[in-house]
Amino acid sequence: MIVVKIGLLVIETGSANLAVKASAAGAIASGSDSGGYISVKGGKYFDNSRVSASYSFYNTDSNVDMSAFAVGYDYMFNTSSKFTPFIGVNVGYSMYEETSATIPTIDVDGMTYGAGIGVMYEINKNFEIEFNAKYNKSIADDTVTVSGVNIKVEADYITHIGIGINYNF
Numbered sequence: 001m002i003v004v005k006i007g008l009l010v011i012e013t014g015s016a017n018l019a020v021k022a023s024a025a026g027a028i029a030s031g032s033d034s035g036g037y038i039s040v041k042g043g044k045y046f047d048n049s050r051v052s053a054s055y056s057f058y059n060t061d062s063n064v065d066m067s068a069f070a071v072g073y074d075y076m077f078n079t080s081s082k083f084t085p086f087i088g089v090n091v092g093y094s095m096y097e098e099t100s101a102t103i104p105t106i107d108v109d110g111m112t113y114g115a116g117i118g119v120m121y122e123i124n125k126n127f128e129i130e131f132n133a134k135y136n137k138s139i140a141d142d143t144v145t146v147s148g149v150n151i152k153v154e155a156d157y158i159t160h161i162g163i164g165i166n167y168n169f
Contacts, residue, residue, distance in 0.1 A: 008169050009049060010041040010130065014162030016058055018066065018096070020108075024151040037160065045168070048076045054092075068094040068112065068158075079104035082122040089115050094138060096155055103146050106164045110167065111138025128166040137160050 017034040036059045043052030051073050060068040070092025077085045096108040118132030138155035145151070 008041070008043040008045060009167045009169070010039070010043075010052075010054075012039040012041065012130070012132075012162045012164030013037065014160055016161075017159045018058075018060070018063070018064075019156040019158075020114065021154045021156050022113045022151055023154075024149050030156070033060045033062055033064055037162070039162070039164075041164075043072075048078060050074050050086075062098070063100060064096065064098045066087065066094065066096045067091050070112070072116075074116075074118075076120075084120045084122070084128075086120065087115070087117050089113075090134070090136070092136070092150065094136075094155065094158070096130075098127045101150075103149065104144045106142050106144055106153050108138075108142045108153055110138060110155065112136040112138050112140075112158065114159075126168050128168065130164040130166050131162070132164070133159075133161050 016037045017032050019032045021030045035055050039054050039056040041052045041054035043050050053071050056068045070090045072088050072090035074086045074088030091113045094112050098106040114134055114136030116132055116134035118130055120128045120130045123127050136158045141152055141154040143150050145153050
C-alpha cells in the first residue's frame with residue numbers, strides 16, 4: 001500500500017433534508033425538515049481511497065437540534081485531470097431532538113448508514129474543493145404520549161448536498 005497523502009482535514013457546508021414518519025392508532029404521517037449543515041472531517045488517503053471520521057451539526061428550519069458522527073470510506077477514481085470523482089459509504093450515529101410547547105420532547109437517536117458520490121478539484125498539492133451528495137438511512141425512533149395516545153416517531157433518511165474545502169498534509 002502506497003500512501004499518497006498523509007492526512008486530510010475538511011470543512012464542509014451545504015443543505016440537508018431529514019425525512020420523518022409518525023404513526024398512531026393505525027394512521028401514518030410523514031414530513032421533512034430541511035436546513036443547512038456544517039461538518040468537520042479528518043482522515044487519511046491511501047492508494048485510490050480515503051477513510052475518514054466526521055462530526056456534523058445541522059441548522060434546521062424548526063425547533064430541532066440535530067448532530068451526527070460518522071466514519072466513511074471513499075473510493076477515488078484515477079483521472080489524468082485535476083478532477084477526481086469518488087463514491088463512498090458511511091456508518092454513523094445521529095442525535096435528533098425536537099422541542100415543542102404542545103407535545104413532549106421527541107428524542108430520536110440512532111444508527112445511520114448510507115452512500116455518497118462526489119468530485120474533488122485539486123487547486124494545488126495542499127488544497128482541494130469537494131462537491132458531494134449523500135443519502136443516509138436512519139435506524140432511530142422514539143415514542144411520545146400525547147393526550148393518552150402513543151405516537152411513534154421515526155427518522156427515515158437524511159440527504160445532503162455539500163461543498164467542502166479539503167486541506168491535505
